[in-house]
Amino acid sequence: MDTTRNYQQDTHISPQLPHAFYCCTFSVEHYNDSQFSLHGVSFPEKLKNAVAKRRAEFLAGRICAKHTLEKAGVRNFPLLSGEDRAPIWPSHITGSITHTRHIAMAVTTSNSDVLGIGIDIERLMDAEQEQKLKSQILHPAESAIFSRLNEHTNHPLTLIFSAKESIFKALYPSVGKFFGFEAAKLVTFTANELEFSITETLSETVPQHTVVKVLYQTTSEFVFTECEFRVYR
Incomplete structure (x- = not known):
């Protein structure tokens, strides 16, 4: 080259x-x-x-x-x-x-009006990696919906990991400090969107129960997620 x-x-x-x-x-x-x-x-x-x-x-x-x-x-x-x-x-x-x-x-x-944007590209984890990292990435209350997501997409943990990375990037300008994967809980999903609920108050702008949506695309090699946090006037 x-x-x-x-x-x-x-x-x-x-x-x-x-x-x-x-x-x-x-x-x-x-x-x-x-x-x-x-x-x-x-x-x-x-x-x-x-x-x-x-x-x-x-x-x-x-x-x-x-x-x-x-x-x-x-x-x-x-x-x-x-x-x-x-x-x-x-x-x-x-x-x-x-x-x-x-x-x-x-x-x-x-x-x-856009307070933060988060994007993330992740290569797909193999089954062994997903099993090892499951407890570190999933919120305890995500088990049931994770099982349903597993029926609709391959490599569901890679997808959730990527989505939470995008959420962190999108919310960070409004939070100003580190927060972990447990701060966002998957509540529902469609063929191209995941909806999360914030489990704790992260800042005045991001209180507990804030709804955050993440768009996603998957290929045979990677997952791409994108999140926008904005104010609506």
Whole structure:
């Protein structure tokens, strides 16, 4: 592979949320540090001691973010990370980045009613992984609905894990602190949407029993979830 063409746009995944997005594929094996300058992305000091995989994934996410920001008219913005590792977006932009092995995506919006966006791509866990992680991911009250979800989709735990990752990203700007998987409980689902209830008050903006919806898509390789938290006027 020509390393100058390592990060290529991918059009196989289209988010259901009506926001600007960009998705790319990449190869960790063909990564080198010169690709940061090639794509106009600053190499952050915090990656100085990171392994190539971490550097390649970080760059992929920033490339995707750069393209979505350009769609909003924002160019040459240094997308830094806070102490919590969350991207520091321009003041009028809300966004989210995700990456997994060989694929990355970013979604952004300038809609002021959107308080947070969360997206997540996960490679499918095998049955043994799902069984090992089940108790860490599921809320105790999710057992019954998880069994029903298992009848409608393969790899249901990967799906719930991804959905809760998207929920965390979408709610974090309104919560401002870490919260675990037990804070969201699956209550119902359809062929492309999961509905969760927040089990504890996370902030004034996110009280207990807040309803959060997550859109999802599955393929033979991965799960893609997306969550939007907004105010309705």
